[in-house]
Amino acid sequence: MGFEHLEALHGLSVSLGWPHRRADWETNLQIGHGIVAVDALDRVHGSAMYFPYQGDLASIGMVIAHPKLARTSLFGTLAHEMIDRSTRSRSTRGVFLNACKNDVASYRDLGMRADLPVYKYEGILPCDFSIAREVRKAEAQDLQAIYALDGESYEADRRALLAVLADRSDCYVIEARGQITGFGMRRRFGRGTLIGPVTATGSQDAIRLTTSLMAGLAGRFVRLDTRLEEGPYTEFLTALGLKATPDVTTMSDGQPKFHPQSFAISSHSTG
Structure with missing residues (x-):
């Protein structure tokens, strides 16, 4: 994932109704690391990021599969890859994330457990x-x-x-x-x-x-x-x-x- 993907990433989050602006994606890219799922024409259909912190803790976020691909394995593949990369990049003692309601089951399948609700x-x-x-x-x-x-x-x-x-x-x-x-x-x-x-x-x-x-x-x-x-x-x-x-x-x-x-x-x- 790079800054050249910003416009496509913004369009991806808009497709889910997320409020992120292009500038909000830019802030995430300044802080974290990410991957994009692209097709043969380099069109972005998915994203995932992790944010490493000193003390061997990492946060996972911005895991998105385009709604048209909701019935595929893309979301699970992106989430698994991001958790794996965050732990391989350092001796991570802990990984956490904030999961949307529809994604909780997918993260459970990846070994994550539900801890606390977050109220908006x-x-x-x-x-x-x-x-x-x-x-x-x-x-x-x-x-x-x-x-x-x-x-x-x-x-x-x-x-x-x-x-x-x-x-x-x-x-x-x-x-x-x-x-x-x-x-x-x-x-x-x-x-x-x-x-x-x-x-x-x-x-x-x-x-x-x-x-x-x-x-x-x-x-x-x-x-x-x-x-x-x-x-x-x-x-x-x-x-x-x-x-x-x-x-x-x-x-x-x-x-x-x-x-x-x-x-x-x-x-x-x-x-």
Whole structure:
């Protein structure tokens, strides 16, 4: 998979009704590695990607077979190849992915197990917010603290991902007694603005970060993906009128661990 495939890849995700823009595919290509399935005329009919993280963890994503090939083995072949490549590329201790409902059975056949549902909250933001007093715009010197906080959530070093996202996002941090205790990002994605990742030591700090990330977005489409099923954070999102959908299921080979300080994920593909 290369940047020369961007237009075809965008068309492929559109064929499934996915909201990814061409620019969203470009971001994925900056972070991960992928393959495409092409015919004799070099037309793209399928894709798959993996995103390696230091600490021997990898995320699988963007596994697509064109709907016209849904009854073939293409999806399973692409998924198997991507899992195999991600483990061969390094001594991977764990592989995880976020599977659409219709794909869960296929991933089970490849040895993955269902761990947690991921809820997609989205809709038009009904009101505006201001940046919380404890929250401020992140600066370059804050990146190491951000990497460390994210590493605690995933038990892996995802700085390569976060560096790219920070360059394309509005990034905020929350402080307590002079120490950075949480961070959040927002960026253009799909139909509007994606909020995530959001990492904090507790629900109230996560809400302060999220409201700060929502500043200036009243009347605009926003999306946030979380593994949390209940609690103050999801109650806050529901109170805003954002519609919750159990959109995908996080699956793994049994090794990855996700900690409760991760309130919103970066994307379905990157986790």
